[in-house]
Amino acid sequence: MFNFYRRIWDAGQAMYQAHAFDRTPTGATLALEAVILAAAGLTLWWHMKNERKGGVRFAIAAGGLFIHQFFTGPMWQNLHLGWWAYIFQQVSWISTLAWASMIMWTLTLVDRALPEWPDWKRFFVYLAALTPAALLYEAALLKLGVSGYSPEVHASLSGLTLLGAPVETFVYVPVFMALVVAFAKYWSFFVLRKPVIPLPRRPWLRSFLVTLAAVLIFEVTVEPMVQNVGFPAWSYVFHDITVVLTGAWIVLVWFAINAVDKFFIHFSLRGKFLAYLGVVFAAVLPAEIWLIASGHRVYGPTTVAAFTGLHIPFTAVPAEVAFGIPLYFALILSFVKYWEIILDNR
């Protein structure tokens, strides 16, 4: 056990030295952090007072956001926030709180302003409201020198900006917020104990189409981080997103959800979710190990540089892959199930 801790310490020291970046705060960044913390405190306090299980739902939104920040961490830079602001490499908990506050206010205000609208329509309103807010926030961070992008992300940008932020924000924010908002809303059903109607027959085609959307959204959010290499030329549909691999993930997620919903129909939302994740993880981990070993999956230089150097036992596959799989599939699965629930429970 002591050896284990020593290895952690040594790995951390080596990683810290290898991934050093400028944490030195400026007066402006300190002021920004103070504003964010005050806003997050106000958000949490208000939701705890005025919304059912407001505190728990805030934590869920922050958790979903953190999942996304964690596995896309190598794509972004977060500088000058001070040593206290970072949880892991350049992932900042202060940034998590800022985004979570934005999400919670958006969900609450839209739900209160449009209570008669069906959930599926309100979902798009959430995204429409979050996008300009995110653009302003990102523009502020870029102006203060806090935010930055990896070389792989820079290579995918057009160079056009609005208020100093890349115009691609208008595409990227709705895409990743779709996953995070769906995660927050799915788990709010569980926390609020909303009745979710069981189905006597699975809607296979609808389920497939929703899964297709979820996996494609995810692939777009992580596209700069990893290259899919060696697949047939005809299979590449957008940059290096290939129908062969993406199609395999779609079929796997679709199968996991439908099998669990059919044979474990009596499970709670939480029980089913863990079952989906278990089925997916059991299939995806060996697949990822093979893809990396065979050279079909090549992580970008910035992503590789961010790895700790620890590997899955008996393989040469980075430990981050094993952690990443349940994290990003948690977002994909919650998106699919959220949409199925709101379409079935109108």
Add this chain to the structure above:
Amino acid sequence: MESIAMLGFCLLMLAVMVLLQVALPIFLIYKLAAAVIRYSRTGKLPWQRDELPPQAGEPATLKQALDRARETAVKAETAAAQARRPEPAVVAGEESAAARAARAEEEVRLAESLLKRKRDELASAMKEQGKLDRLALVYYVEASLREGCAADAVAGALKAKGWPEADITAAFQACGAAI
């Protein structure tokens, strides 16, 4: 400062391994100790549950347990609100507002325990019969009634989704509710 940042990196990335190598052994030892102590006191093995003492007027059906849980929850809320107000001097022999609130909370806990027991009994019976889909219906009916939905509306929603009439009726009967 640097060492704290390093520790932050490590703890997050390897939290699962720490849980497995540290927390899990401690948890297992704790559970074993708790099981040994319980066995020495009650003679019960870990999988043998404690029986709730028989309650006067114990609800016979899931619906009755649910109604009782909701009534006690409403009473507890009222008692809690009264306890928060400034209280006049308590007359000798009368219960204070705080004591009433505490008693109401205790009744809520008891009602929730009874509801959970009824639900578990129903679930065990249906699992033994292999009627998992009917169990899912029972859970949905119970959750909907708990939200305050009308029984007719719940039955209508299930019918609209294609559930057979017989299954819907059986689910309501299992709950002790009427459509």
